[in-house]
Amino acid sequence: xxxxxxxxxxxxxxxxxxxxxxxxxxxxxxxxxxxxxxxxxxxxxxxxxxxxxxxxxxxxxxxxxxxxxxxxxxxxxxxxxxxxxxxxxxxxxxxxxxxxxxxxxxxxxxxxxxxxxxxxxxxxxxxxxxxxxxxxxxxxxxxxxxxxxxxxxxxxxxxxxxxxxxxxxxxxxxxxxxxxxxxxxxxxxxxxxxxxxxxxxxxxxxxxxxxxxxxxxxxxxxxxxxxxxxxxxxxxxxxxxxxxxxxxxxxxxxxxxxxxxxxxxxxxxxxxxxxxxxxxxxxxxxxxxxx
Amino acid sequence: xxxxxxxxxxxxxxxxxxxxxxxxxxxxxxxxxxxxxxxxxxxxxxxxxxxxxxxxxxxxxxxxxxxxxxxxxxxxxxxxxxxxxxxxxxxxxxxxxxxxxxxxxxxxxxxxxxxxxxxxxxxxxxxxxxxxxxxxxxxxxxxxxxxxxxxxxxxxxxxxxxxxxxxxxxxxxxxxxxxxxxxxxxxxxxxxxxxxxxxxxxxxxxxxxxxxxxxxxxxxxxxxxxxxxxxxxxxxxxxxxxxxxxxxxxxxxxxxxxxxxxxxxxxxxxxxxxxxxxxxxxxxxxxxxxxxxxxxxxxxxxxxxxxxxxxxxxxxxxxxxxxxxxxxxxxxxxxxxxxxxxxxxxxxxxxxxxxxxxxxxxxxxxxxxxxxxxxxxxxxxxxxxxxxxxxxxxxxxxxxxxxxxxxxxxxxxxxxxxxxxxxxxxxxxxx
Numbered sequence: 001x002x003x004x005x006x007x008x009x010x011x012x013x014x015x016x017x018x019x020x021x022x023x024x025x026x027x028x029x030x031x032x033x034x035x036x037x038x039x040x041x042x043x044x045x046x047x048x049x050x051x052x053x054x055x056x057x058x059x060x061x062x063x064x065x066x067x068x069x070x071x072x073x074x075x076x077x078x079x080x081x082x083x084x085x086x087x088x089x090x091x092x093x094x095x096x097x098x099x100x101x102x103x104x105x106x107x108x109x110x111x112x113x114x115x116x117x118x119x120x121x122x123x124x125x126x127x128x129x130x131x132x133x134x135x136x137x138x139x140x141x142x143x144x145x146x147x148x149x150x151x152x153x154x155x156x157x158x159x160x161x162x163x164x165x166x167x168x169x170x171x172x173x174x175x176x177x178x179x180x181x182x183x184x185x186x187x188x189x190x191x192x193x194x195x196x197x198x199x200x201x202x203x204x205x206x207x208x209x210x211x212x213x214x215x216x217x218x219x220x221x222x223x224x225x226x227x228x229x230x231x232x233x234x235x236x237x238x239x240x241x242x243x244x245x246x247x248x249x250x251x252x253x254x255x256x257x258x259x260x261x262x263x264x265x266x267x268x269x270x271x272x273x274x275x276x277x278x279x280x281x282x283x284x285x286x287x288x289x290x291x
Numbered sequence: 292x293x294x295x296x297x298x299x300x301x302x303x304x305x306x307x308x309x310x311x312x313x314x315x316x317x318x319x320x321x322x323x324x325x326x327x328x329x330x331x332x333x334x335x336x337x338x339x340x341x342x343x344x345x346x347x348x349x350x351x352x353x354x355x356x357x358x359x360x361x362x363x364x365x366x367x368x369x370x371x372x373x374x375x376x377x378x379x380x381x382x383x384x385x386x387x388x389x390x391x392x393x394x395x396x397x398x399x400x401x402x403x404x405x406x407x408x409x410x411x412x413x414x415x416x417x418x419x420x421x422x423x424x425x426x427x428x429x430x431x432x433x434x435x436x437x438x439x440x441x442x443x444x445x446x447x448x449x450x451x452x453x454x455x456x457x458x459x460x461x462x463x464x465x466x467x468x469x470x471x472x473x474x475x476x477x478x479x480x481x482x483x484x485x486x487x488x489x490x491x492x493x494x495x496x497x498x499x500x501x502x503x504x505x506x507x508x509x510x511x512x513x514x515x516x517x518x519x520x521x522x523x524x525x526x527x528x529x530x531x532x533x534x535x536x537x538x539x540x541x542x543x544x545x546x547x548x549x550x551x552x553x554x555x556x557x558x559x560x561x562x563x564x565x566x567x568x569x570x571x572x573x574x575x576x577x578x579x580x581x582x583x584x585x586x587x588x589x590x591x592x593x594x595x596x597x598x599x600x601x602x603x604x605x606x607x608x609x610x611x612x613x614x615x616x617x618x619x620x621x622x623x624x625x626x627x628x629x630x631x632x633x634x635x636x637x638x639x640x641x642x643x644x645x646x647x648x649x650x651x652x653x654x655x656x657x658x659x660x661x662x663x664x665x666x667x668x669x670x671x672x673x674x675x676x677x678x679x680x681x682x683x684x685x686x687x688x689x690x691x692x693x694x695x696x697x698x699x700x701x702x703x704x705x706x707x708x709x710x711x712x713x714x715x716x717x718x719x720x721x722x
Contacts, residue, residue: 039373039395040715059707128541150482150543152693236362236484239543240690255366257373257395257715 026270033264039257051264061241062249066268068156069245072231073224075157079164080220081213084171089205091172092179103176107169114166118233121162125149152242155235159243163230167223171216178212179205218280225273324617325353329371330382331364332483333547334604338637339431339625346624352617354380361547362484365393365682372399377609379618385419385430385605388675392716396427400607401615403427408626413645415601419672428605429622431634433567436642436651438598438661439489440586442568447474447560448585455585458593459528466537469560477561478554479538480547481692484685489563490529490589491522491684492677496596496667498522506673512713512720516702525591526691526698533692543689551575554584563589566657567640574639586660597663601645602672675718676709683708 033051037044055062087106091099109117124131125148133145148158186204195203206213228247231237237244246269253262328335335356343354357378359367371377372394383394390396403409404426409417412426413435420428448455448465451472456462466476480486499505501521508514516522532538539545539559550568553559555576562568569581588594608618624630631649635641643651653661671678687704690696696704713721 038715040392041717126541127544147541147543150541152690152695232363238362238484238686238689239481240686240693240695242690242693242695251370252366254373255369257369 029263030267030270032260033267035260037259037263039259047260051261052268054261055264055268061244062265064241065244065246065249068243069225069227071156072160072163072227072245073221075160076163076167076224077217077220079160080168080171081216083164083168084175084216085209087168087172088175088179089201091176103173106172109166110170112166114229115233117162117166118230122149122234125158149235150239152239155239156243159231159234162234163227166230171220174216175209175212178209182208214280214283218277221276221280222273225269225276323351323353324614325355326380326614326618326621327355327357327378328380328382328606329357329359329368329378331604332358332361334382336634336638338634341637342625342630342633343621345630346621349624350620352620354621362482362682369393375611377611379609379612379614380621381607381609382604383428383607384678384681385416385428385602386672386678387419387422388712388716389678390420390422390427392676392679392712394607396422396607399610400427401610401612401619403429403608403619403622406619407623408646411626411647413601413647416645419602420605428607429626430603430605430645431625432603432605432645433565433638433641433643434601434603434645435599436653436661437565437567437640438600439493439563439589440566440660441561441589442554442564442584442586443561444554444557445583445585447557455587456590457587457595458590462590463531463535463537465560466532466535470536475539475559476537477532477539478545478550478559479533479542479563480545480549481543481689482546484682486547486563487688488681488685490591491525491688492671492681493589493598493600493669494525494591494594495670495673496598496665497525497592497594498670499667499673500596500665501592506668506670509674510720516705517699519702521592522702523698526701528591529688530691530698543692555579565640566661567642567653569654569657571640581654582656586657595665597661597666598669599666600669600672602678676712677705679712680705680708
């Protein structure tokens with residue numbers, strides 16, 4: 001109905017801008033992933049799937065880096081959503097005094113620059129001089145004073161922990177906004193029917209909050225798969241290669257002037273994002289149709 | 292408001308805007324030049340920054356030193372160079388393959404062959420910054436006079452009856468003795484990503500001694516790192532040092548910036564540092580007597596050959612810089628005799644600078660040590676495509692320490708990256 005009032009060419013400026021600045025670079029990027037484009041030569045030759053074969057060859061570690069990216073994404077989604085939901089419920093129902101102060105405190109890490117957060121936590125998590133291990137030792141928990149960023153089995157999870165601390169406030173705010181749209185009548189009706197806290201959470205809060213949860217999940221999936229700054233600043237992919245993710249490898253490939261390889265990695269990430277995006281949108285549609 | 296008055300107001304406003312624009316233009320024209328200088332942590336000493344201030348006082352040209360953590364520096368620099376966002380001056384390690392592959396100096400840097408200081412630069416050092424007969428970098432660094440060696444606390448050694456190690460067995464025994472006494476034998480700052488690579492690459496003269504002509508064979512692609520028994524021994528012993536706790540429990544988190552603090556504490560007995568480290572300690576902790584610290588060679592694979600390196604941190608002027616003349620003026624200023632003397636006098640661990648006419652300052656004990664007739668060039672300089680992958684070797688070694696790689700995997704990995712770099716550089720030996 002609305003479209004009929006405007007001629008179709010009104011779309012042209014937006015479509016041209018979108019095509020030039022978004023679609024075209026993406027297509028060019030995909031195109032370059034089939035070439036040997038590098039800083040070492042002025043010639044760009046078509047090499048077919050060579051870059052992809054290189055990435056997936058057994059002698060390379062890229063599959064491990066893709067694995068790290070997926071672990072990071074899945075674990076941060078779970079942690080941020082569960083903790084964010086818990087905090088949102090607490091702020092909405094449990095806390096009566098100073099709730100605005102708590103909201104501010106929870107949201108504050110989200111506004112801090114990642115580099116600052118990473119530097120602070122590198123210091124906090126230092127195995128010998130860090131505040132965390134000193135505290136643990138002071139209260140007799142020496143066994144828990146671990147090599148947080150230097151043990152290859154723990155480092156990725158330490159980064160995940162810090163990223164969750166930084167990002168959970170943002171998720172909490174979105175979920176809190178969602179919670180406040182749920183009419184109180186549902187809770188009152190559920191209470192009259194004898195529903196306890198967990199039953200209200202399961203049968204009222206979560207179903208009514210589903211649109212917000214889907215938005216949060218979409219944001220977390222996109223963020224998690226593209227994660228770069230927190231990993232780069234905290235461990236630079238180390239110790240060894242234990243915390244390398246796709247984006248740190250893309251950065252490395254570009255910084256070494258291996259543009260063809262870098263774009264091939266970007267193309268793989270694009271494909272993963274596309275598939276993940278498709279499923280999340282399907283989920284969103286299903287949720288909408290259920291309402 | 293009458294029409295005339297309104298017109299007058301509009302005219303006044305326009306005039307003030309126009310005047311403002313003119314005065315702003317004049318202001319811009321008078322703006323002083325600020326040169327951006329990107330360097331890795333540890334490459335720009337306080338003495339150089341003081342010289343920078345003096346340069347600013349004399350010429351009005353300011354230097355903005357942008358210091359980047361060592362483990363991120365090369366990626367950042369190459370990204371800036373590749374994306375055309377290079378600073379006016381950038382630091383890099385000299386070495387012909389680095390100049391070509393890491394910095395592509397023929398495209399990214401300015402030819403400095405005709406500069407007044409160029410003829411005074413030590414020819415060995417200048418050769419490391421020269422590509423196709425053109426000099427691109429100025430090595431303002433104590434290269435040939437200083438070597439990476441193990442500096443040790445003589446008092447701790449004497450108190451525990453430890454003799455200066457001359458082979459790996461001796462070093463291992465020293466570590467075990469100290470560990471048994473509750474003293475951390477050595478500081479090895481792995482967190483920086485570059486320092487622990489010294490143990491491998493600086494041993495080049497030992498590899499050469501075991502297999503004469505090896506560097507030439509490696510450069511001609513007629514030999515590989517993988518399968519070299521001496522290198523394998525060195526790496527296996529290196530892992531042994533890590534596993535046995537010789538470097539303490541927090542080596543993976545330790546940083547080189549803490550070297551003087553840690554060594555001055557008297558709680559750690561050894562550190563791999565420049566042979567002028569004693570003077571550096573004295574500078575940071577005036578109560579310390581440099582004579583209480585001695586030096587010995589890194590004895591992996593029983594090495595007893597002195598490691599020399601004519602390459603080192605070097606300054607380049609970006610060809611994209613709008614201030615090439617000013618940057619050249621800064622280089623000229625740094626190499627004035629008085630300023631070089633100031634630098635050597637005020638950089639604690641410097642023993643000289645690689646320019647003709649600069650006096651050396653070396654304690655007699657170190658001078659005697661450096662006179663070792665058995666000497667050779669380190670492999671990051673003698674062998675192509677080693678230095679450009681320095682940080683990658685660092686990652687491999689860290690993976691070896693943590694059990695993710697084996698010593699033979701590290702050597703194979705170095706060969707693989709060399710082949711990739713050589714092919715990218717269209718090296719005839721790899722075609």
